[in-house]
Amino acid sequence: MYVHPTEKDNTTGSPALEEMTDNPFHLWEEHSVNSSMLTLASGFLSDEQFHIIFLFLIYATQIINNCAIVANGLNIAVFVKLGFSEPSNICLTALAVCDFTLAVLLTWSNLCFWLTYHNFQLPFHSANVSLLTGGIQWAFLSTTIAWITAFISFERCLCILVPLKVKRLITQRGTFVAMLVIILVTFCPSFFTYVRYKFVWVFNPYLNRTILNTIPVNSEFAILFEKISVAVCGVIQPLLAFSIVLICTVLLVVQLRKISSWRISVTSAKSQRIQSEENSAASSSAAEARISQKEERLVRMVVAIATIFIVNYIPTCMTLLCYVVFDEFNEFGVYRRLFLVSSYIMSLGQPISGSVNILIYYKMASKFRSVFRRLVRLDRQKQERHELE
Structure with a gap:
């Protein structure tokens, strides 16, 4: 989902450019939409x-962006030190890289809109240029993050539903290829936007x-291409990814509750020593089919990540649905x-989700916590305090 650049080039010959206005966004709005559609309301x-x-919102998002940049920079450093022998590390590294890049793109967009608001006389139209150099890429990258989260959730579902076969289904090489495919399919189409819009030098x-x-390319092919890309990449893909994450998270929560109940029942039966030999054998074979406690902790971590993603992605889904249902709810409409x-x-x-993930990793992943503490030298500081005492 993104805000398109100017649909009509009003940079030259516009009366709005020849008179000053008390509205700091007036100049930008005149460039961004057809003036006949612009109303005070x-x-x-x-x-x-x-x-x-x-x-x-600009200042609020920037504060969160700063946190996301720092948090995901640390995430990437920790996962690189942990290595990529496990498929889950590959997925989480890809997620951290995308979250980091998204926060940088949002920072660039915020800077450009802030410059627009304060009427800085720059050699480029900051609001319109930022949309083609950051806003559109951010929109597609958020879809990429949604699909990576969907893949992680689906992988954990397989670990619970078919634990004995998952190592053959989800391999290190297969996971790496899956991440590349997701990025190619969901993010790379953002560069096709330059079929519809292009950069030009104009006199102001x-x-x-x-x-x-920026001005639009008004050929029939370019307009049709834009409509298809917005429908597929801007609406269908994000909503489909959100649905997959939601369904997989529900399945994971249900299965985790079953596993917890099973562990309690087995522990209670063993403590009371009332199991027969057949029941013991059945419990033993069932235990082999169940996921290990290590895998269970990883599943719980994925559930936490997916839950935060779902909560933070709800506004995106609501905006996309309104965009589809209401004709005037768009960058050129009345609203x-x-x-x-x-x-x-x-x-x-998305920046909120990317900022919070590091807390989940630190709380629920012992290896991540150990490497993180060594990376920021928390263990050394603790040891030095003990020596001083």
Whole structure:
């Protein structure tokens, strides 16, 4: 889901450029949409409400982005030290890399919108250019993250449902190939956007100089190509990935409860010593089919990651559904300001999820915790304090 760049090149000859305005976003809005569709109300939000909410969201998302950049940088460093012998480490590393990149792209978009708000006289139209160099890539990358999370959840489902066959189904090489395929299918199509939009140098009479801006390519092929890519990559893929994560998480929770009940019943039976030899043999064979406690901890960690993803991805799903159902809820419609605010709220979810994941890894993965403590020298600091005491 993304906000398109200018649909009509109003950079030259526009009356709005020849007069000053009290609205800092006025110049950007005149460039972004057809002026005949721009109204003061612009769909539920007044100028003042829009500016207050938009600025708050810019600063809020940037604070979270900073946390996500630091957290995922540490995640990547820890997983590299752990190695990639286990498929789960490959998936979690890919997830951390995507979360890190997404936070960087959002930081770039925030910077450009902040520059737009404060009317910096730059050699490029910061809002429009940022959409083609960060906003669109962010939208596709969020879909990539959704599919990686879906793959991780599905892999853990297989570990519980077919524990004796999962090592043959999920291999190190297969997982690496799966991550590459997910990235190629979900993120690389973002560069096809340049079929529909292109960068041009245009003269801006307001600044009295030539600046870099974006204009649409209005050929039938480009328009049709954009509609198909938005429908498939912007709506269908994210909602499908979210559905897979939701279903797999529910299955994992149900199976974990069954495993917990089974362990309690076996422990109780052994303590009371009332099992017959047949029951003991049955319990032993059942235990072999069950996942190990180590695998169970990993499953619980995946459930926690998936749950946080689901909670933070709900605004994205709601925005996508409104985009599909309501014709005017888009970047050119009557409710474009509401759409922009919803898109920024939608962008809060993924950095939050990426920032919180490091806490889950540290709490639930002993190997990660051990390497992390060595990496940031927590163990050495603790040892030095003991020596001083």
